[in-house]
Amino acid sequence: MKKILLIPVLLSALVFFTLYAFKDISALGGPKPDADNVGLKLPEGFGALKVADIGAKARHIVVTPQGTIYIKLARVKDEKGIIVLKENSDGRAQITGGFGNYGGTGIYMKDGYLYASSNKEVFRYKLNDKNEVIDPNNPEIIVKGLKMGRQHETKSIVLDNDGNLYVNIGVPSNSCQVQDRGLRSPGIPGCPLLDSAAGIWQFKKDKLNQSYSEGVRYATGLRNVVGLDWNQQNNQLYVMQHGRDNLNSSWPEIYDTKESAELPAECLYALKKGDNAGWPFMYYDGLQHKKIVAPEYGGDKKKEADPKYLDPVVAYPAHMAPNGLLFYTGNMFPEKYKNGAFIAFHGSWNRAPEPQKGFFVVFQPFKNGKPSGDWEIFADNFAGTPEKASMNKADHRPCGLAQGADGSLYVTDDAKGTIYRIVYNKK
Amino acid sequence: MKRVLMILLILTTGGIKLSAQTKGKKAPAAKPKVVTGAVMANGKKIYGQYCLACHMADGAGVPNMNPPLTKTSYVLGDKTRLINVILNGLATGEEIDGETYTNIMPPHNFLKDQEIADVLSFVRNSFGNKAGGISVAEVKAIRAKNTKK
Known part of the structure; x- marks a missing residue:
């Protein structure tokens, strides 16, 4: 008798829990955006939620399929240069720890290792099968002894599929002048700084203690790169250069303040080994669509540079400081985003006294591995209001980008440390 | 009496100001x-x-x-x-x-x-x-x- 009663009870319990489980899954369907999209302006159908506020200068970011987030800090906070967060199912994350007593920008995950850079070295940490760092206190030193000046000191990193690590070595100079940023100061002939900076260096991903002599100067003539990514479709390195400053303040007789605000373009380059993008001898004029000789090297804003220098694949408005580049390979966003590039423009300062520009994430469509169609502002209003879109007033400044396992787009902010997650919720 | 105090006060503050200036720089105390x-x-x-x-x-x-x-x-x-x-x-x-x-x-x-x-x-x-x-x-x-x- 008791047994007979038990069966319907068990059955109904089974039905109940099955339904409940499905209800849970449908409720999951991905994290829900915040009501205000964390203040961001996004295209129709997109929303944003605040993953966390870490209260530190958050630079580049890695998100694992298991929902662990690694964030590189520009400056060490409480002896931690990498912050670790764990996501809940609702998309919020808590700080669970940190390691790496060095500031920097670069962080990248590939083939069971987490790579991170200080402003002089690249370290790597072995990951377990849950993509957790096994021994945070004893990383391997992959690269050391890289030059670091006061400006353009960060070392962004990315890996290819053939065992190579690419490191940006920015040059501690604006335009290789005798007196950096000085009035009418000429360029140093030949610019000797190019031998150990102003380019992308290639190293082996698993060889310890490499430095300049073990590395290859993969591409040169790049003043400073912060945003870079490996394009899987083309199997090629793409970088965003931070173009030169101070055309008016160094050369007031040649450039007025308006021209100085609009020149030169911030350029996206597709790199091959041996490429030379021309810094400091030239800059790319995005209005004339020409490579122009730099005033430090005899330019008059019209004279065209040697055609041997690499052309950009896309030129964006001047001084917007591209700090993050990500090729989107996810399935969450609509088809047009697939294989296109997201670029986080940190925001300008060298457009003054003209209004500043940037403080947004741009989408650059790609088709068959080539830029196709005009770029558009994808996520705007990190600054808070249009009036606050300047470096010293902006509430937030977008910096690093990462793609989540579900295809959502993560954006870091190095002003206050807000971590955003942008999702698509229109079906 | 009040006037004397005032003068004293002006003199001392003036003195402090002067000594601060000479301490700050050896250039002429303009x-x-x-x-x-x-x-x-x-x-x-x-x-x-x-x-x-x-x-x-x-x-x-x-x-x-x-x-x-x-x-x-x-x-x-x-x-x-x-x-x-x-x-x-x-x-x-x-x-x-x-x-x-x-x-x-x-x-x-x-x-x-x-x-x-x-x-x-x-x-x-x-x-x-x-x-x-x-x-x-x-x-x-x-x-x-x-x-x-």
Whole structure:
């Protein structure tokens, strides 16, 4: 008798829990955006939620399929240069720890290792099968002894599929002048700084203690790169250069303040080994669509540079400081985003006294591995209001980008440390 | 009695002021310069031409790159150090009020004594700053001392 009663009870319990489980899954369907999209302006159908506020200068970011987030800090906070967060199912994350007593920008995950850079070295940490760092206190030193000046000191990193690590070595100079940023100061002939900076260096991903002599100067003539990514479709390195400053303040007789605000373009380059993008001898004029000789090297804003220098694949408005580049390979966003590039423009300062520009994430469509169609502002209003879109007033400044396992787009902010997650919720 | 006290008070404060000035710099102890409208106007012009590109129209600078000119001892404090920043630039990367700044400030020794005095007087009395002006004599003395070295 008791047994007979038990069966319907068990059955109904089974039905109940099955339904409940499905209800849970449908409720999951991905994290829900915040009501205000964390203040961001996004295209129709997109929303944003605040993953966390870490209260530190958050630079580049890695998100694992298991929902662990690694964030590189520009400056060490409480002896931690990498912050670790764990996501809940609702998309919020808590700080669970940190390691790496060095500031920097670069962080990248590939083939069971987490790579991170200080402003002089690249370290790597072995990951377990849950993509957790096994021994945070004893990383391997992959690269050391890289030059670091006061400006353009960060070392962004990315890996290819053939065992190579690419490191940006920015040059501690604006335009290789005798007196950096000085009035009418000429360029140093030949610019000797190019031998150990102003380019992308290639190293082996698993060889310890490499430095300049073990590395290859993969591409040169790049003043400073912060945003870079490996394009899987083309199997090629793409970088965003931070173009030169101070055309008016160094050369007031040649450039007025308006021209100085609009020149030169911030350029996206597709790199091959041996490429030379021309810094400091030239800059790319995005209005004339020409490579122009730099005033430090005899330019008059019209004279065209040697055609041997690499052309950009896309030129964006001047001084917007591209700090993050990500090729989107996810399935969450609509088809047009697939294989296109997201670029986080940190925001300008060298457009003054003209209004500043940037403080947004741009989408650059790609088709068959080539830029196709005009770029558009994808996520705007990190600054808070249009009036606050300047470096010293902006509430937030977008910096690093990462793609989540579900295809959502993560954006870091190095002003206050807000971590955003942008999702698509229109079906 | 009250009058005597007042005189004493004036004398002591005057004395403190004088001794502070002589301690601060060995250059001629010029009287704190009154910042006139003409000085402010000229200073603003110089600022727009040579300073604004990096320090911004509101003097607030650029985080991590170019230091602010507001509420900082570099602007409001020791005049000698301030005048030397204009003459020699600043490329040491030192911490300024707890933050570091990456960009080099090139020397602006091509500016005339009058231009430096005016622009510094302008900066010390703009963006919420309130401090005494800087005289041509003060700039001249420090420039002379630098070139003697």
